[in-house]
Amino acid sequence: MLEAAAELAEAPLNRIADSLRNAILPFFRNSALIIFTEDCTGRPQKKSGEEDILSRVSITELDRLRSVLPDNGPWHNRAVIAGEPRNVLALRHPSSHALLVLTDPSIIAEDSEAEATAILRYFWRLTATRIQEKVSDAPPSYLLESRAASAERVRVTAELIDQHSTTLETLLAALRSGSLDDAEARTSVTDMAVKALIELRTLNDRTSDLVEEPVMTAFERLREDLRPLMHFSNIDFQFIEPPKSGRALPGEVAHAARAVVRGLALAIAEQPDVSRVRTQWDCDGENLLINVRDDGRGELSADAASISRLQHRVQAVDGRMSIDVMPGWGADISVVIPLDSGIKGGGDAAAWGLAARELEVLQLLSSGQRNRIIATTMHISENTVKFHIKNLYQKLNVRSRAEAIALAHATGIRRP
Structure with missing residues (x-):
């Protein structure tokens, strides 16, 4: 159990469902494990188990299931998952409202139900907390x-x-x-x-x-994130709220904005003689505009490693950050993040080493085609399509169709 807990604590987000399933399999058998979390805007489902279930489960099914869960305790009943009524065991994480679903669950004979459920609760709490931490500090x-x-x-x-x-x-x-x-x-x-x-x-x-996340909600979450720092430091944090009618923020923009402001607040708090930090958000309809200013000596270094890391976060969502350091008067940092996606290439497709047939399969996948249509289009069997997709997952280092499609689109791969 300690090794399983350590693996969960270190698991990257794209492997966390596998790690959780491995941790609980000695206590709970299941055909599939599904995590539904709105903290992850790009991939709200994290799944492990039988592909027939994982490829068909929908957000609508999970959202409907979550709406009927009791506040306390696991829910063991029948529900429609992957288009069919199934026996499921479901739990909800209280703070993030993340949902855990096990299909066809059964307790290992030598473990009592109370013990197995307690272990499941423990590992699920660890997993949900890990997801929250990883997303709040998203690279x-x-x-x-x-x-x-x-x-x-x-x-x-x-x-x-x-x-x-x-x-x-x-x-x-x-x-x-x-x-x-x-x-x-x-x-x-x-x-x-x-x-x-x-x-x-x-x-x-x-x-x-x-x-998407309403701009006011995103800003309020930032205020909550900074509350511990406000409590334990002698710095007066001032928040200039965005207009309530401001355009909603794409989830990844909201995550990036909060991460950048938190990082700036921590870097500023380490400077001497800082008594006040002002944070302001605004929205011009096309960009999120962030301004952070302190009243210190103006010793914040734009070349510091912590600032460099924040620059990379901003650049990852096509934004830009500028720092104006005024000796004796403090630092003024401006960040502009576009709200509409301007994805740059996610990598060099040639480096994946795809065969011609694999590239064609990936192009068809990226256009939203299912295996049967891909097989008909390429004049091959569905089993051959599945073989090519399996090879694609290995070469692209992904675990699902959604990841493969997202990576293909990020790299500019489309059906000619």
Whole structure:
């Protein structure tokens, strides 16, 4: 258990589901483990287990399941996961509202239910806390991937909305035309179509909520993050709030902004004779504008390692940071982060060493095609497609289709 806990404490975000599943398998058998967390805007699902379940589970299913969970204790019941009713064991983390789902769970015979559940709770709490810590201190590589994945999910959802909205609206127009004699059937089908439209629009709103954060909410979370520093230092932290009507921030922008301001606050707090730090956020509709100013001696070094790391965080989301040091008067730092994605290449695709067929599969994946369509397009079997995808995962160092697609889009790979 100590080794499993240590592995979880050190696990990167893209491996944390595997680490958690390995930790609990001696106590809980399961066909799949799914983590749903809105802290990770680009990849809210973290999964491990049977691919048939992992590839089909949806955010809508997880969100619906989370809405019925009790506040205390695990929930053991049947729920629709990956399109089918299944036995599930689900827990919710109280502070982040992250959700853990085990499908087809069963307790190992020699362990009592109370002991196994206590161990599951412990490992889940450790995992959820680890996710919160990693996201709050997100490195540039994570922010790049998060922005790419967020943009891809929004694109796919928008296409889905357009396609089904047109279909359902056409159906409604036809049914309302009076060409059907059976009024009762027409009313019934109309009601079903209206309900489907509402659900589709709700899904669109829900997806937008997952990848965006109101600017006021993001700023308030920054204030909470800095509260311990405010409490234990003698520095007066002043917060100039953004306009309440400001444009919502993409999740990766909000994470980057908070991380940068926290880093600047810590660097400033280490300077002598600083008594006041002012933090201001604003939004011009296209950029998040951040200003941090102190009243110290003006000894903050733009060449310091801590400032250099913050520069990399800003650059990861296509932003820029400038520092104006005024000897005897303090430092004035300005950060500009664009709100719309301007993803730069995520790496050199040639370095992956892809064969021609693997590159073609990746191009089709990046356009949203499923295995059956890829097989038909390339005139190969679905098993061959799966073989190529497995090789792609290894060469790209990813664990899922979503990661592969995000990396392909970040690198500029598209279907010719």
